[in-house]
Amino acid sequence: xxxxxxxxxxxDVVVSFSVPEFSDGPKQRPYVAIWLEKRGQKQAIRTFEVWxxxxxxxxxxxxxWRKSGRYQEDIDAITSATKPPGTYTHKYTFxxxxxxxxxxxxxxxxxxxxxxxxxxxxxxxxxxxxLPQSFELEAGKEIGPINIRLGD
Amino acid sequence: MRRSSLLSVSSTLKKSLTLGSxxxxxxxxxxxxxxxxxxxxxxxxSSERPEWVTFDVTASHTYFNYDKGLPLHTVSIHxxxxxxxxxxxxxxxxxxxxxxxxxxxxxxxxxxxxRPPYYFTEYKAGKRDTVKRMRxxxxxxxxxxxxxxxxxxxxxxxxxxxxxxxxxxxxxxQVEPKGKGLEIKLNVHPNDIVQGDEVEVTVLMxxxxxxxxxxxxxxxxxxxxxxxxxxxxxxxxEGKIRFTxxxxxxxxxxxxxxxxxxxxxxxENYASLxxxxxxxPE
Numbered sequence: 001x002x003x004x005x006x007x008x009x010x011x012d013v014v015v016s017f018s019v020p021e022f023s024d025g026p027k028q029r030p031y032v033a034i035w036l037e038k039r040g041q042k043q044a045i046r047t048f049e050v051w052x053x054x055x056x057x058x059x060x061x062x063x064x065w066r067k068s069g070r071y072q073e074d075i076d077a078i079t080s081a082t083k084p085p086g087t088y089t090h091k092y093t094f095x096x097x098x099x100x101x102x103x104x105x106x107x108x109x110x111x112x113x114x115x116x117x118x119x120x121x122x123x124x125x126x127x128x129x130x131l132p133q134s135f136e137l138e139a140g141k142e143i144g145p146i147n148i149r150l151g152d
Numbered sequence: 153m154r155r156s157s158l159l160s161v162s163s164t165l166k167k168s169l170t171l172g173s174x175x176x177x178x179x180x181x182x183x184x185x186x187x188x189x190x191x192x193x194x195x196x197x198s199s200e201r202p203e204w205v206t207f208d209v210t211a212s213h214t215y216f217n218y219d220k221g222l223p224l225h226t227v228s229i230h231x232x233x234x235x236x237x238x239x240x241x242x243x244x245x246x247x248x249x250x251x252x253x254x255x256x257x258x259x260x261x262x263x264x265x266x267r268p269p270y271y272f273t274e275y276k277a278g279k280r281d282t283v284k285r286m287r288x289x290x291x292x293x294x295x296x297x298x299x300x301x302x303x304x305x306x307x308x309x310x311x312x313x314x315x316x317x318x319x320x321x322x323x324x325x326q327v328e329p330k331g332k333g334l335e336i337k338l339n340v341h342p343n344d345i346v347q348g349d350e351v352e353v354t355v356l357m358x359x360x361x362x363x364x365x366x367x368x369x370x371x372x373x374x375x376x377x378x379x380x381x382x383x384x385x386x387x388x389x390e391g392k393i394r395f396t397x398x399x400x401x402x403x404x405x406x407x408x409x410x411x412x413x414x415x416x417x418x419x420e421n422y423a424s425l426x427x428x429x430x431x432x433p434e
Contacts, residue, residue: 054200055198055199055200056198056199056200056203057198058198059194059196059197059198062196062432062433063434065196065198066196066344066346066432069198070198070318070320070321070322071321118433120433120434
């Protein structure tokens with residue numbers, strides 16, 4: 001019997017991000033989306049996170065709405081309520097077949113706030129590189145900084 | 153003389169301002185076209201309940217500032233499921249016309265102002281070669297022209313001004329060309345045009361690619377910059393033009409096409425098409 005076969009890398013992606021305190025104007029909470037795209041593909045591969053209150057304004061997460069939101073049959077299944085400023089660490093299941101594909105993908109984070117700004121952040125992920133991988137993204141006005149750990 | 157003739161044209165325009173009469177001027181080499189555009193307040197809508205979209209319609213060179221209000225009885229709404237309706241009640245002001253549309257269906261709506269084709273004759277007369285115009289086909293004009301009329305040319309004119317609005321998931325039924333008149337086919341859905349992504353447009357006449365069609369694409373905000381910023385093209389042998397919009401916001405696409413008329417009633421068919429579209433930020 002073989003001893004300890006090497007463990008398959010965990011097929012999780014852990015994303016930590018901050019929603020900043022807003023000093024200016026009305027304190028609306030941002031709408032936030034986190035999702036995965038493959039370069040050149042019209043539709044997103046998977047949506048990991050969406051915070052919203054009213055579908056009427058979901059289109060303002062412009063890239064997410066174009067790449068994913070508008071195709072969703074059941075928006076409730078992938079969304080949750082908006083959240084106050086703070087730091088959040090969420091773990092998502094990364095599609096296992098993609099982890100083994102050696103392909104090139106991109107993780108996107110988009111945040112938009114009424115009376116505020118829109119921030120779109122992008123992290124390319126090259127799965128021909130060994131796991132685990134981790135990335136730091138500088139903060140935009142409405143979200144960040146962001147830490148991404150894949151297959152850790 | 154020439155000046156007074158232009159003035160008389162412009163007073164005719166004031167009297168009966170329709171989508172068609174505005175186009176009269178565009179045929180002439182002496183005056184500029186009056187672009188007619190339809191601008192929705194949102195091109196992309198997400199909704200749980202039917203949402204209202206408001207549309208401004210005007211004839212104006214300045215994108216997107218209003219100049220002349222228009223009657224909207226020739227505007228039709230083409231619904232995602234294939235139905236067609238008029239605009240219902242609307243406001244016609246001096247500078248613009250306005251109507252609202254409630255999006256009760258998911259998918260892509262086409263909003264289209266279409267002027268039924270009409271005949272228009274241009275000729276020169278008098279010692280100074282004054283250009284004169286007449287709303288008449290070639291046969292009728294021949295009976296009415298003065299004896300000294302020169303350079304007589306009759307056009308069959310058609311004009312379309314359209315825009316697309318998508319509620320939730322986009323659909324293609326109202327986007328696909330129907331094979332009739334001057335139309336365009338894009339390499340992307342018209343509500344999916346993104347800053348920095350190349351757009352390829354095929355200009356079609358009765359479903360066939362039109363080599364040499366004239367195309368102008370202009371980003372909004374012309375009033376607030378020195379350069380008009382119009383991108384000008386001639387359609388290639390496959391009827392195609394390509395551009396990469398660098399500026400997000402609403403734009404106007406314009407194409408026109410002339411071809412010899414196979415008719416006793418006109419020398420040339422002159423078709424023009426306007427499309428208002430939005431370039432999304434990345």
